[in-house]
Amino acid sequence: xxxxxxxxxxxxxxxRRNKLALAGLAVVAxxxxxxxFGPWLxxxxxxxxxxxxxxxxxxxxxxxxxxxxxxxxxSRLIYGARTAFLVAVAVTLIAVGIGVILGAIAGxxxxxxxxxxxxxxxxxxxxxxxLLVVVINASLKQPISTxxxxxxxxxxxPIWRNTMLADFVLVFGSxxxxxxxxxxxxxxxxxxxxxxxxxxxxxxxxGLTNRIIxxxxxxxxxxxxxxxxxxxxxGTAMVLESAFSFLGVGVTPPTPSWxxxxxxxxxxxxxxxxxxxAPAAVLAVVTVAFNFxxxxxxxxxxxxxxx
Amino acid sequence: MTQTLLxxxxxxKRFDLRAGAFGQTAITVHALDDxxxxxxxxxxxxxxxxxxxxxxxxxxxxxxxxRPSGGSVIYDGQDIAGLDEDAMxxxxxxLQIVFQDPYSTLNPRMTIGEALSEPILFHKLATxxxxxxxxxxLLADVGLTPAFARRYxxxxxxxQRQRVAIARALACQPRFIVCDEAISALDVSVQAQILNLLxxxxxxxxxxxxxxxxxxxxxxxxxxxxxxxxxxxxxxxxPARDLFARPLHPYTRALLSAVPEPDPRAARSRxxxxxxxxxxxxxxxxxxxxxxxxxARDPCKTKVPAWREVAPDHRVACHAVTGKDQTNWETP
Ligand SMILES: Nc1ncnc2c1ncn2[C@@H]1O[C@H](COP(=O)(O)OP(=O)(O)OP(=O)(O)O)[C@@H](O)[C@H]1O
Ligand code: SF4
Ligand SMILES: [Mg+2]
Numbered sequence: 001x002x003x004x005x006x007x008x009x010x011x012x013x014x015x016r017r018n019k020l021a022l023a024g025l026a027v028v029a030x031x032x033x034x035x036x037f038g039p040w041l042x043x044x045x046x047x048x049x050x051x052x053x054x055x056x057x058x059x060x061x062x063x064x065x066x067x068x069x070x071x072x073x074x075s076r077l078i079y080g081a082r083t084a085f086l087v088a089v090a091v092t093l094i095a096v097g098i099g100v101i102l103g104a105i106a107g108x109x110x111x112x113x114x115x116x117x118x119x120x121x122x123x124x125x126x127x128x129x130x131l132l133v134v135v136i137n138a139s140l141k142q143p144i145s146t147x148x149x150x151x152x153x154x155x156x157x158p159i160w161r162n163t164m165l166a167d168f169v170l171v172f173g174s175x176x177x178x179x180x181x182x183x184x185x186x187x188x189x190x191x192x193x194x195x196x197x198x199x200x201x202x203x204x205x206x207g208l209t210n211r212i213i214x215x216x217x218x219x220x221x222x223x224x225x226x227x228x229x230x231x232x233x234x235g236t237a238m239v240l241e242s243a244f245s246f247l248g249v250g251v252t253p254p255t256p257s258w259x260x261x262x263x264x265x266x267x268x269x270x271x272x273x274x275x276x277x278a279p280a281a282v283l284a285v286v287t288v289a290f291n292f293x294x295x296x297x298x299x300x301x302x303x304x305x306x307x
Numbered sequence: 308m309t310q311t312l313l314x315x316x317x318x319x320k321r322f323d324l325r326a327g328a329f330g331q332t333a334i335t336v337h338a339l340d341d342x343x344x345x346x347x348x349x350x351x352x353x354x355x356x357x358x359x360x361x362x363x364x365x366x367x368x369x370x371x372x373x374r375p376s377g378g379s380v381i382y383d384g385q386d387i388a389g390l391d392e393d394a395m396x397x398x399x400x401x402l403q404i405v406f407q408d409p410y411s412t413l414n415p416r417m418t419i420g421e422a423l424s425e426p427i428l429f430h431k432l433a434t435x436x437x438x439x440x441x442x443x444x445l446l447a448d449v450g451l452t453p454a455f456a457r458r459y460x461x462x463x464x465x466x467q468r469q470r471v472a473i474a475r476a477l478a479c480q481p482r483f484i485v486c487d488e489a490i491s492a493l494d495v496s497v498q499a500q501i502l503n504l505l506x507x508x509x510x511x512x513x514x515x516x517x518x519x520x521x522x523x524x525x526x527x528x529x530x531x532x533x534x535x536x537x538x539x540x541x542x543x544x545x546p547a548r549d550l551f552a553r554p555l556h557p558y559t560r561a562l563l564s565a566v567p568e569p570d571p572r573a574a575r576s577r578x579x580x581x582x583x584x585x586x587x588x589x590x591x592x593x594x595x596x597x598x599x600x601x602x603a604r605d606p607c608k609t610k611v612p613a614w615r616e617v618a619p620d621h622r623v624a625c626h627a628v629t630g631k632d633q634t635n636w637e638t639p
Contacts, residue, residue: 198406198407198412199415202404202472203414203425204372204392205372205403205404206399206425206475207429209392216417220414220416221416
């Protein structure tokens, strides 16, 4: 049940028998590959416009056709995978970091801090996510770019001219801000159940400090369910990024994101359906893949839940 | 007369819980009440009693793993009851515990070597260079080879895990170990081995044990003294021989009469206990045993029987025990 090497080995055995989860894993692995080697895989520059070849349907030189500015759709999809992946990983890392720290301390020490964290978690979860992100973006986007401009003028360091950076920071930040509560709850519940195990009491009886006990006895044993949550969370974060970009509060064009590609495609779909279908299909496949993988991991790590 | 290692006076523990959908009802579990006894250096003091009578609570409160609600535990001239973790830390080395469940007593993510090194390095009982030799010595002490240091708990049998748990307690070089049903969860064949191991270690290192058990046959053979608990209170405490030969408290008698007697001539008249153990949420007034005691009379319902020494080193809490060696008002 709670056995380190066996746990992962058995989980892998169970996962291997699950066809849907394996398919999900394959898609996710392919996505990671594409995101990692995008610049070498993309047949064209994702920004270069070929005004002679605008909105052409799929053909040999452009497998997924071109958009209304004559940019290669496949290359933009590949770079979109980079965006989605970067955002998903960064957001999940930040959210898991916040969740683990708050959840672990709240669950382990209890008391006033615990009540405060739980109240804060409930508050955050009760605010509509989209609203929060829109508000954060709307109120911070302008001030940040103004601030970056003044920094640039003061230092002439080109890094302050990189609007993509500001964009990402804002998207990561606001998405992480709405994504941490489930992790905090999960970790807190785990820590609560683990802190009364005999091996934790034994560690106290040895005279070890709370910090050592939390770091070496409680947290390592709370990680199993977190792995499942993170795999599902990565998928959710990708969809969320696309959703926000679709609504215009995510990554700003011309940086490609599946979300803003869908949004652009929607305007012209009667004439050039491929501009909508390609990014939408990719997003759908990736979402489903993450769900299959998440379900598979869940079953593999909690064999009792299957019965 | 041997030295007193731990002097326990009036040790009590109440668990305050909240019940009801909104936690509106405060309820109190009277898990341990007015526990008074001395634990002597080098002895094995056993605690017996039905499940839920507060044996583990006694062990936990002694070691401050539960914060006692009242009373004192004098060790080395200092009252350690209720000390906070930092103040308690120096005493933790001396006072150790081995738990019942061998399957959850070891951190599943640590090798045996890591588990044993932790207290040694934390309390600076050996340097990094001395560590391998110290680990080998500890493992040898509990009958395991040095190769076990690299294994994980799930690769071990229940008996082997319990050996590791004992080694972990020994790693602190303690003077006192609470064995909280340390053999109860093991296979019968393994129980004897672990029991012998504990006795050998006691000889070798001059350890003092508080041995919590529910198997009276085991207790009889290994204990210097035996305490019988009922519903959070000590009913009787006496040298093992005395207790088994001349039990004075009606509850002790009932417990012993439930044990198969090897010698038929000594078979006591069977006393079956009527009724259920009352809830520790709302324990009976007066003597807590009065709802089931065959000898109960009026004073038992209102007056808590005093904890008295009725014969040399033989203590009882019962109104009916007045004489040296017997229970009075048996035949009114
Ligand atoms: N952490 C706790 N919170 C609330 N009640 C508790 C707690 N620990 C023990 N109790 C209660 O205190 C009483 C005494 O429990 P304890 O574990 O000391 O009994 P025990 O004699 O060791 O029993 P067993 O033989 O089952 O181990 C029981 O009624 C138990 O339900
Ligand atoms: S005090 Fe009374 S009720 Fe309690 S054990 Fe003695 S005789 Fe029985
Ligand atoms: Mg117990």
